[in-house]
Amino acid sequence: xESVGLHLPTLSVQEGDNSIINCAYSNSAxxxxxxxxxxxxxxxxxxxxxxxxxxxxxxQRVTVLLNxxxxxxxxxxxxxxxxxxxxxxxxxNSGGYQKVTFGTGTKLQVIP
Amino acid sequence: NAGVMQNPRHLVRRRGQEARLRCxxxxxxxxxxxxxxxxxxxxxxxxxxxxxxxxxxxxxxxERFSAEFPKEGPSILRIQQVVRGDSAAYxxxxxxxQVLSSYEQYFGxxxxxxxx
Numbered sequence: 001x002e003s004v005g006l007h008l009p010t011l012s013v014q015e016g017d018n019s020i021i022n023c024a025y026s027n028s029a030x031x032x033x034x035x036x037x038x039x040x041x042x043x044x045x046x047x048x049x050x051x052x053x054x055x056x057x058x059x060q061r062v063t064v065l066l067n068x069x070x071x072x073x074x075x076x077x078x079x080x081x082x083x084x085x086x087x088x089x090x091x092x093n094s095g096g097y098q099k100v101t102f103g104t105g106t107k108l109q110v111i112p
Numbered sequence: 113n114a115g116v117m118q119n120p121r122h123l124v125r126r127r128g129q130e131a132r133l134r135c136x137x138x139x140x141x142x143x144x145x146x147x148x149x150x151x152x153x154x155x156x157x158x159x160x161x162x163x164x165x166x167x168x169x170x171x172x173x174x175e176r177f178s179a180e181f182p183k184e185g186p187s188i189l190r191i192q193q194v195v196r197g198d199s200a201a202y203x204x205x206x207x208x209x210q211v212l213s214s215y216e217q218y219f220g221x222x223x224x225x226x227x228x
């Protein structure tokens with residue numbers, strides 16, 4: 001079936017550098033995308049979302065880019081901090097209501 | 113405003129026993145979702161409920177699993193006759209209906225079920 005997946009399972013970055021986490025999706029009907037952060041032992045935490053009529057959205061230190069042509073989504077974290085260490089999930093919605101489908105996840109490790 | 117609450121946080125059951133997982137949504141939220149997460153994997157949708165109604169249970173195993181969200185009280189995910197393969201983290205999320213807005217779901221801390 002349709003799925004959302006990630007290119008890199010683990011990403012290590014130096015503190016202060018920028019991080020880019022990628023996600024590929026296969027459901028062309030998806031019209032809404034979300035990035036979640038999950039710290040060890042905790043539930044996912046909403047970071048940022050983007051609708052399919054946009055190709056970029058910025059938040060505080062984070063930017064989400066959407067390329068519908070190649071069905072690719074990325075999360076950019078500026079000036080990565082140790083507190084950013086977590087697993088990041090992209091998720092997509094195409095159900096017309098609030099059901100989302102999660103990707104596998106990328107573990108971000110920040111090196112002090 | 114308290115967040116989504118789940119209890120217990122950790123639950124150990126022997127094979128064949130029943131597991132009951134509880135979720136209290138955020139105040140004012142009338143939509144509840146249950147997800148299951150295996151180690152090193154993403155969250156898999158199980159069921160979506162509104163008060164007294166199951167809206168979508170397409171991710172729920174056909175047997176042994178059931179969910180409810182009564183008019184009063186928390187949402188309950190019930191697993192009968194648990195097997196080792198049921199061992200996972202179960203997350204609950206809640207949201208409000210917001211037209212033309214984000215589908216932001218607020219997640220609870222999860223219940224980690226271990227079947228021995």
